[in-house]
Amino acid sequence: MDRRRFLQTAGCFSAGTIAALAPRAWTAQAAQPNNQKRLIVVFLRGAVDGLNVVVPYTEPNYYSARPKIAIPKPGNDRGSNSSAIDLNGRFGLHPALSALMPFWNDRSLAFVHASGSPDGTRSHFDAQDYMESGTPGIKNTKDGWMNRLLVQIANQSPVQALNLGNTTPRILTGSMAVASLAPGKRSVKPQVLDRPQVGSAFDRLYNGNDAMSRI
Numbered sequence: 001m002d003r004r005r006f007l008q009t010a011g012c013f014s015a016g017t018i019a020a021l022a023p024r025a026w027t028a029q030a031a032q033p034n035n036q037k038r039l040i041v042v043f044l045r046g047a048v049d050g051l052n053v054v055v056p057y058t059e060p061n062y063y064s065a066r067p068k069i070a071i072p073k074p075g076n077d078r079g080s081n082s083s084a085i086d087l088n089g090r091f092g093l094h095p096a097l098s099a100l101m102p103f104w105n106d107r108s109l110a111f112v113h114a115s116g117s118p119d120g121t122r123s124h125f126d127a128q129d130y131m132e133s134g135t136p137g138i139k140n141t142k143d144g145w146m147n148r149l150l151v152q153i154a155n156q157s158p159v160q161a162l163n164l165g166n167t168t169p170r171i172l173t174g175s176m177a178v179a180s181l182a183p184g185k186r187s188v189k190p191q192v193l194d195r196p197q198v199g200s201a202f203d204r205l206y207n208g209n210d211a212m213s214r215i
Helices: 003-010 060-065 095-105 124-133 145-152 184-188 196-205
Strands: 161-164 178-181
Touching: 145 161
Parallel strands: 161 178
Antiparallel strands: none
16 A cells, blocks of 8 residues: 555544554554543654645745645646645645545544644754654653653553554653554464463463462
8 A cells, every 4th residue: 555545545534533544653542441532643754745735725935836746726737636625715635635525524634734843953863753752852852752641541451552563663662561563464473472372371370369360
């Protein structure tokens, strides 16, 4: 699945979904008892061109600064279906993301445009680190903001977050436990714990009434 197709599919999440999931991005779910809400965070490390996703088509500077890559104004594509799809009379959606429009129309989708870190660094790596630590301008923060969030909403479950990837990203590092799921075909590869004899051993280990068995 390419990125464009993924963004289209991501719009199919429910209104309770705050963001969407993308390849090489990570999810954290925070569930309270009897509460089915989930927080899904997308971190596009390859970047996404926000000005061409949500197009400020009433802004002349947008077209003067992007003479070759700007998205045409709504209705200005001469039948080629390449123009922005009007959202509110000022902004338009990239035509390749037309599948998201039903969610915009029923108010289950919103965009937060022109937002970012207040730190003025020109370092891509520092900026990325600050976005994940949630402390712009401070490099020595040890944990990520999503892990700190897990601390605040901790419940009876020992693992509340799921990371899709081989390594835990900066945004999820910290004191709270995070489970990891390998991407692609590796996600269904049998693990050591899937072996029947290992599972039986754990069953015997935790079948008592001691403190460890009740965890």
